[in-house]
Amino acid sequence: MRRVLAISLFAGVLAACAAAAVTPKPKSHGNGLSGTVVRVDSGKNLLVVRASGHETSLSMTPATSVHGGHLAEGQRVAVRWLEKDGKKVATSVRIEPPAVAGTTPTAVAGGQP
DSSP: OHHHHHHHHHHHHHHHHHHHHHSOOOOOOOEEEEEEEEEEETTTTEEEEEETTEEEEEEEEEEEEEESSOOOTTOEEEEEEEEETTEEEEEEEEEOOOOSTTTSOOOOGGGOO
């Protein structure tokens, strides 16, 4: 009886270990980053974005989609990226329109300009 119990217990532990080894790593649906373009280096396919006081370097590939125009320094962007081979790879870049507050005239109190 002890031998059957020991074999059953060993088989259960072995099955649990095999199941844990086969469990795939959860796929990442990407990361997001919003900030200002610091540098675009088309020769190195590199985009550097400053967000929350930190600069993040992102590799760009032919599969990277850019929406909203041509990338340039100083633009506000929203970037989706994945980590591949230890590098941050931009999957999509959306150029955000300039802030509306800076272009909308504001009324002056008392009606005087």
